[in-house]
Amino acid sequence: MAERVLIDGNEAIARGAISAGCKHFFGYPITPQNEIPEFMSRELPKIGGVFVQSECEAASVYMVYGGALAGARVMTSTASPGFSLMQEGISYIAEAEVPAVIVNVMRMGPGIGTGGQHGQTDYRQVTKGGGHGAYRCIVLAPYSAQECFDHMQLAFYLADKYRVLVLVLTDFIIGRMAEPVELRTLEFDPLPGKDWALKGKALKDGKRKFFVSAAFNYGGAPPRYYQHMAEVYQKIKDSEIRYEAYREEDATLLVVSYGSSARMAKRAVDMARAEGRRAGLFRPVTLWPFPEEAVQQAACRAGKVLVVEDSPGELVEDVKFAVQGKVPVHLLGIWGRYTPKGGIMTGGSGIIYPENILEEVRGLA
Amino acid sequence: MEKGRTGYFELIVAGRGGQGALTIGRLLADAGMSGYRHVTYFPNYGAAMRGGESECTVILSDQEITGLAMLEPAAVILMGAAPLEEFERRIKPGGLLIFDGSLAAQKVNREDIKVIDLPATRIAAELGDSRAANFVFLGAYLAATGAVLPELCEEVLEKKLRGGKNKTLLSIDKQALREGAKLAGVG
Numbered sequence: 001m002a003e004r005v006l007i008d009g010n011e012a013i014a015r016g017a018i019s020a021g022c023k024h025f026f027g028y029p030i031t032p033q034n035e036i037p038e039f040m041s042r043e044l045p046k047i048g049g050v051f052v053q054s055e056c057e058a059a060s061v062y063m064v065y066g067g068a069l070a071g072a073r074v075m076t077s078t079a080s081p082g083f084s085l086m087q088e089g090i091s092y093i094a095e096a097e098v099p100a101v102i103v104n105v106m107r108m109g110p111g112i113g114t115g116g117q118h119g120q121t122d123y124r125q126v127t128k129g130g131g132h133g134a135y136r137c138i139v140l141a142p143y144s145a146q147e148c149f150d151h152m153q154l155a156f157y158l159a160d161k162y163r164v165l166v167l168v169l170t171d172f173i174i175g176r177m178a179e180p181v182e183l184r185t186l187e188f189d190p191l192p193g194k195d196w197a198l199k200g201k202a203l204k205d206g207k208r209k210f211f212v213s214a215a216f217n218y219g220g221a222p223p224r225y226y227q228h229m230a231e232v233y234q235k236i237k238d239s240e241i242r243y244e245a246y247r248e249e250d251a252t253l254l255v256v257s258y259g260s261s262a263r264m265a266k267r268a269v270d271m272a273r274a275e276g277r278r279a280g281l282f283r284p285v286t287l288w289p290f291p292e293e294a295v296q297q298a299a300c301r302a303g304k305v306l307v308v309e310d311s312p313g314e315l316v317e318d319v320k321f322a323v324q325g326k327v328p329v330h331l332l333g334i335w336g337r338y339t340p341k342g343g344i345m346t347g348g349s350g351i352i353y354p355e356n357i358l359e360e361v362r363g364l365a
Numbered sequence: 366m367e368k369g370r371t372g373y374f375e376l377i378v379a380g381r382g383g384q385g386a387l388t389i390g391r392l393l394a395d396a397g398m399s400g401y402r403h404v405t406y407f408p409n410y411g412a413a414m415r416g417g418e419s420e421c422t423v424i425l426s427d428q429e430i431t432g433l434a435m436l437e438p439a440a441v442i443l444m445g446a447a448p449l450e451e452f453e454r455r456i457k458p459g460g461l462l463i464f465d466g467s468l469a470a471q472k473v474n475r476e477d478i479k480v481i482d483l484p485a486t487r488i489a490a491e492l493g494d495s496r497a498a499n500f501v502f503l504g505a506y507l508a509a510t511g512a513v514l515p516e517l518c519e520e521v522l523e524k525k526l527r528g529g530k531n532k533t534l535l536s537i538d539k540q541a542l543r544e545g546a547k548l549a550g551v552g
Contacts, residue, residue: 006398006406117411177433178394178406260433267432338436340451351409353436 002184009148009174010035012181013103014043016152017075019185022101023049024074026063028056028082032117032172033105036077057082061089061102068098071197073156077103080122081112084130090165091131097232099159099166101152106171108310108334108349118172118351119334120259123314126169127287134226136233137165138240139287141258145179147285150186157188162236163196169287171310173260236289243291245298247273248280253365254302256282256295256319257309261352265308268357277365287315292322305329306364308357310337332360372401372427374512375435378502379420379452380444382410385499389442390421392525393503396517397425405433425512440510442502445486449473463505463549465498481505481549488548489541494534497541504545515542 007015014036017025025040041051054060060076067074078086083104093100104126108119127139138158142151148170155166218225247269248254257265262283272279282298284291299305299319304327307316316331323329336357337350376393380386387408394406403426411417422434441452443464449471456462458477466472466482473480485501507515519539526535 004398006395006404008406118409173407173433176408178391178404179430180398180402180404263431263433267435270431340448351434353434354432355436 002182004180004182006178007145007181008035008176008178009142009145009170010105010176011039012145012148013077013152013168013170013175014039015181015183016149017073017101017156018043018047018049019149019183020073020153020156022073022075022152022156023047024067024072025049025076026052026054026060026067026074027076027078028054028060030057030079030082032107032175033077033079033103035175036103036105057085058089061086061093064100064102065089065093065096065098068093068100069096069198071194071199073099073101073160075101075103077105079105079107080109083122083125087131090129090137091133091135093165094129094131094135094137095133097163099156099163101155101159101166101168103152103168103170105175106169118260118310118349120171120261120310121312121314121334122169123287123309123311124317126167127290127318135229136236136288137167138162138236138289139167139169140242141169141285141287143174143259143262143283145174145177145181148174149181149183153186153188157191158236158240160191160194162232164232164236169259171260173263177260233289240286241289241291241294242285243294244281244283244285245294246281246283248282248298248302250278251280251298251302251365252278252304253361254280254282254299254305255357255361256284256299256305256307256315258284258287258315261308261310264352264354265357267354268308268361271354271358272361272365275362277361279361279365284315287318290318290322292318295319295322296324296326299323299327299329303327304364306332306357306360308332308336308352308360310334310352330360330364332357336360374423374425374440374510375438376423376440376442376506376512377420377438377452378423378442378444378499379418380499382417382419384419384444385496386419386442386444387421389499389503390423392518392521393423393506393513394425395521396513397423399517400513401425402427403430405430407433409434440506442506443469444499444502453478461506461509463502463509479509481509483545483548485545488544489537492537492540492544494537497534497537500538500541501545501548504542504547505549506545507542508546508549515546518542 027037044051106122159166339350378386408421410419440461463481485498489497
């Protein structure tokens with residue numbers, strides 16, 4: 001059996017990347033993801049890898065772009081404001097169709113953030129794309145340290161398989177919570193060779209390789225680039241949707257939640273069940289592609305939906321779109337946080353505890 | 366099976382940055398790794414390194430841990446001048462509160478919880494270093510609940526503090542752990 005260690009989600013991300021063969025990391029420090037570059041800066045040189053602390057996130061993302069063009073497994077990690085700075089580069093990587101992995105350990109709020117370290121307020125940006133040009137990225141949302149480790153291996157595999165960017169979305173809670181992680185190496189199907197990669201000056205079939213941004217390559221009217229990308233995205237939708245359904249077969253209330261909020265919601269479902277209330281949990285693991293059909297089916301079976309997210313309401317939009325008005329969709333958002341009284345303790349800005357979710361569930365199931 | 370072990374323990378340790386609330390929480394989680402299938406350690410802290418609010422939640426369980434934090438914990442260790450009222454109200458009926466009454470402005474009013482009032486800072490100072498107060502608290506918690514054996518915590522501590530300079534500190538920390546267990550009245 002693989003070694004079992006107590007590490008936090010951030011370290012699990014870093015270890016997972018290394019176990020996937022990532023030896024190149026480019027990043028810039030920002031809370032709450034600093035444990036990732038810290039680990040990488042210490043460990044990558046030991047295995048012949050490269051760690052670069054760039055001058056800013058806009059530079060990190062282009063270093064990732066360059067490494068990906070050379071065919072290496074490369075990554076960066078950041079938190080919300082840094083992720084915004086990367087949008088231009090992300091759009092370019094998407095256009096060039098080179099595989100890479102970017103981790104966003106969210107922190108709450110627009111701009112510099114609003115003090116509290118936890119929050120899930122980047123959902124819309126990460127799933128819909130903050131850059132220009134109608135590209136798509138696969139988005140994985142781990143909810144445990146083990147999943148952080150496993151999802152990094154999956155992320156590199158999916159990136160290579162489809163030649164897309166894979167974004168791994170966590171937050172302060174998932175990043176800093178420590179849990180036992182089994183350091184297991186996951187098995188995946190064989191991948192095609194990276195014959196497109198730019199490696200030195202080697203000639204291919206007697207011709208010098210010349211890389212041009214993908215969208216220009218396709219030409220045509222209507223632009224064949226979009227037709228090609230639509231096919232790629234459809235393939236991803238057909239085979240890569242992942243989710244977890246928990247105690248939802250006979251549920252009369254479907255709780256939909258992801259990441260750290262799903263941990264709290266899962267506990268709330270158990271508490272509700274202990275009271276005889278038939279609640280179940282639906283947890284999207286891929287936020288894009290979003291498990292639309294599965295959500296709709298589970299929602300219709302239950303007849304009622306409660307979305308729980310530590311945000312003013314972003315996931316709820318995807319859920320409503322999936323459910324198509326067939327059943328009512330309620331939201332327990334950031335206002336559902338318990339705020340401590342009589343002091344500035346417990347993080348000050350509050351947390352959505354399982355008990356707060358249970359209270360909401362009681363009103364609906 | 367350890368003394369008093371029931372397969373599930375949850376604890377919030379609250380203090381101010383620098384008091385070592387996170388240190389003993391993480392230590393408990395590390396020690397819990399050998400006896401429990403599932404462990405979570407969730408630190409929650411502000412931007413300030415010292416003096417800011419600092420809190421962690423530890424869960425040790427034989428079953429999958431679905432939540433990772435809770436509004437109503439079974440046990441709370443309050444270090445220093447952490448807000449007593451807030452946590453006193455939240456503890457589950459039949460739960461456990463460990464705090465330093467000599468530093469608290471108010472009294473505990475609840476009668477449906479077990480209260481251990483421990484002058485941890487004074488005890489640690491008498492042992493040679495007031496900064497070991499966190500270990501007095503942890504010792505008391507271990508003795509009161511049997512969640513993990515103090516020896517396991519000592520082992521983890523020895524691994525973490527391995528190296529010459531920390532020998533005195535290690536010795537004081539271990540004494541503080543024992544002293545806390547003794548004073549909890551059940552150790």
